[in-house]
Amino acid sequence: MTQRVRTRFPELDPLPPHPKLDRLLAEAGFELRWDRGRYVPLPPRNASSSMSVMQRRPSVTVTPSRWTAESPELAAAMRAEERLTGARSAGGFRALTVRLSRYGLAREELARRFDARPVNVAARFLDHLHALVDEHPKPTWETVVGADIAPPGSRGAIKLGEYVERAWQLAAPELRAELSAEAGPVLLHDAAVLARYRAMDRLYELADAARGGAGGVWVLCPMEDPALLPKLDGAVVRVGDNEWIALPDAWVVNAHRSVLA
Incomplete structure (x- = not known):
């Protein structure tokens, strides 16, 4: 055994x-x-033929664990809970995968119960990109949006690339400043822009800072199947040992915590 x-x-x-x-x-x-x-x-x-998904413990002082779960779903949820609790204490970098339809609820749970501090990466990036474009009469924002689907190597795509790089140069230090060894982990969400606009290296810089003790960094990755490798906009997020935590549906809806309620 x-x-x-x-x-x-x-x-x-x-x-x-x-x-x-x-x-x-x-x-x-x-x-x-x-x-x-x-x-x-x-x-x-x-x-008795109880239909509960998990046995009630003989004493209310006994904490449920994945050892006592009667279904693989609850066991996986309890395992995710254990790993999140450990990550909250240990700091470092974690990629969290969650089903797309549960994305918003998972973000709320992580903020409410693990003191994760949500940071909308897309909003930070787009704010700076918009401000850079608005500084000049041309190109207009509509032109920039159109250049987003322009053929690679075209004049519009090249100009957009210049604006994108400058926007990340402004947004990256702000993201880095969010890290704190004393506060909860930074929860990066709506982060697909990192892959879409050639900034995955910015994410890995944050991950390295987190591994070095600057504070926890969690990136939330919406997936069709959270059991698959973490991805942002189709790009695999590089993770080290124990840096990927899958959040199953049962965890998101708190099934693992409600069985003894």
Whole structure:
């Protein structure tokens, strides 16, 4: 049993052997007994056919965990909760994937429960781009918008590229200034512009600063399937070990927290 646990969850501390493991199993709600070198279930009792997605613990002081979940969805939600809690304390960089339809709700949950500080990357970038264009009579904003779909190498595309680069030069220091080792992580959302307008290196600069202790940086990646690699506008977000956290639907709707409510 302990070998299977180590295989599935290699980041966990090793489990103690029998008999020390007996108490931990009991506290987690597993009704097992040691019999000839292995744990076996206790004889069945008059159990009701409860339809709850998770067993209620015998004591309200026992915290639910993915070990007690009766469905893979709840187990995944609890795992995401554990990793977010750890990331909130440890700092560093995290890419968070979430289903597109749950994007707004996930942002609210992260801000409300993990003190994440939302920063709208698209708004910051577009504010500076608009201001740069408005400084001169030409090109107009309508011309710039039209250049966004101009063929690569065309005069319009080249001019737009110049404005885009200058806008990022102004926006990047503002994003960097949001980092704080004392406050909650910065939550970058509406961040697809980083990929769309050639600024993924700006994201990686923030990630490096976060890894260096400047403060936490989380980037929220809306996905058709949050179990896939994190992407922004089709570009894969480079992540290191343990820097990607998938937020399943069950986590977003708080199913893992409401089972004992």
